[in-house]
Amino acid sequence: MADTTGRATTGPATGPVNGATAATGVYLYAVAEEATGAGPVDLTGVEGIPVRTITRAGLVAYVSTVPLDRFGEEPLRRSLEDLDWVEETARAHHGVVEAVAETAPAAPVRLATVYSGDGQVRDLLDRRRDDFRAVLSQIAGRREWGVKAYAGQATSSPGGVPAASGAAGTERPEKSEEAESPGKAYLRRRQASLRGREERWREAAARADHVHAALAAVAAADRRHRPQDPRLSGRPEWMVLNGAYLVEEGREEEFAAVLDTLRGQGLDLQLTGPWAPYSFIAVDFGAEAEDTRATDTEGTR
Amino acid sequence: MTTDPEDGRTFHRPPDLFPDRPSDPFPGRMAGAMPGATPGGSRDAPRGAALAEAGLLPPERVALVDLLDRLLAGGVVLSGDLVLSIADIDLVRISLRALIMSVREPDPTERGRPD
Known part of the structure; x- marks a missing residue:
């Protein structure tokens, strides 16, 4: 908190300074190799604040000086409840990462990482130089692409609440057996419908596995994120991948060709990207690393 | 709304609300374009087209949910000497709750329900 070894940047926040609390922090976007050419210029980051660099140990950290009355822990907790803020911040963060990644291999840092001063960031680059180097060499010359697969049916997942009970009652088959009570008939139809849905789900999931395997075969590394909730994806269909x-940049054509061959086989495939390699540097540089996180990402070959 | 789309790149798709294209069950988009082409030859045309088409989207064209997948589950995680010590899992939960609430809230059909 009291570390102000960096330039005394007078941020816009000169508000309530109580005691030794510094009024600004250092928001970290990404760490890149020190570029041989010119890095990006005139970047603006979160809240429109200019981006500057901190260079150390052959690495460059891209940072903004941010007011702690908005980027301190408590204000951030509140802000994270505000979707507009989250969106603006995420897009600003992303904008910086993208610009940096275009000029040099860059390791994006997770959203909302704030240090108390430049000195801490320099210290980080010193201490973690080898880790950053290792990460950066993995992603050099490679880009991330996203592929989402939707199963065609606009129904809820098997685990979910069955779409209104009316769905089961809409089609009333003529009573083949007069003896069957309406209740039994309902249950039978209901079970059949559930079975059918589960079957469709399994089929779609198997197709998704196939798609994933085929794409992964052309990729240097792969990772499956959690399927998006329909409320977030904006699409009612099942997201199965x-x-x-x-x-590798040299294999992008091949990747696209493989993707094309996978289309039209029952899944709607949607491509996003290119992304900075966010999904492939989910590494925890914390002192007490929980190794649960990095495990699913280490598909690098 | 977002701050800096002016990074000088060119974008060849007009903005629309969702980058997700409408569902296309038969996206053999070149199908009609090559009446006499051999099956083998037909692959050359679309090669790379999908990547080119999806590439180079300006930052605000990226769907927020795709972005959050990456910003909240990827990237270097630092801890220790930070001003902030927001637990990772907290961040995900908070943000997603905010997202879900915002998706639900403006839906008038939900509010009009008798129950």
């Missing part, structure tokens, strides 16, 4: 693929 939310994949990320780290692809």
Whole structure:
């Protein structure tokens, strides 16, 4: 908190300074190799604040000086409840990462990482130089592509609440057996419908596995994100694959060709990207790393 | 709304609300374009087209949910000497709750329900 070894940047926040609390923090976007050419210029980051660099140990950290009355822990907790803020911040963060990644291999840092001063960031680059180097060499010359697959049916997933009970009652088959009570008939139809849905789900999931395997075969690394909730994806269909693929730039054509061959086989495939390789540097540089996180990402070959 | 789309790149798709294209069950988009082409030859045309088409989207064209997948589940995680010590899992939960609430809220059909 009291570390102000960096330039005394007078941020816009000169508000309530109580005691030794510094009024600004250092928001970290990404760490890149020190570019041989010119890096990006005139970048603006979160809240429109200019982006500057901190260079150390052959690495460059892209940062903004941010007011702690908005980027301190408590204000951030509140802000994270505000979707507009989250969106603007995420897009600003992303904008910086993208610009940096275009000029040099860059390791994006997770959203909302704030240090108390430049000195801490320099210290980080010193201490973690080898880790950053390792990460950066993995992603050099590669870009991330996203492929999402939707199953055609606009129904809820098997685990979910069955779409209104009316759905089961709409089609009333003529009573083949007079003896069957309406209740039994309902249950039978209901079970059949559930079975059918589960079957369709399994089929779609198997297709998704196939798609993923085929794409992963062309990729240097792959990762499956959690499928997006329909409320977030904006699409009612099942999302059966939310994949990320780290692809050599020289193999992108091949990747696209494989993707094309996978289309029209019952899944709607949607491509996003190119992304900075966010999904492939989910590494925890924390002191007490929980190794649960990095495990599913280490598909790098 | 977002701050800096002016990075000088060119974008060849007009903005629309969702980058997700409408569902296309038969996206053999070149199908009609090559009446006499051999099956083998037909692959050359679309090669790379999908990537080119999806590439180079300006930052605000990226769907927020795709972005959050990556910003909240990817990237270098630092801890220790930070001003902030927001637990990772907290961040995900908070943000997604905010998202879901915002998706639900403006839906008038939900509010009009008798129950």
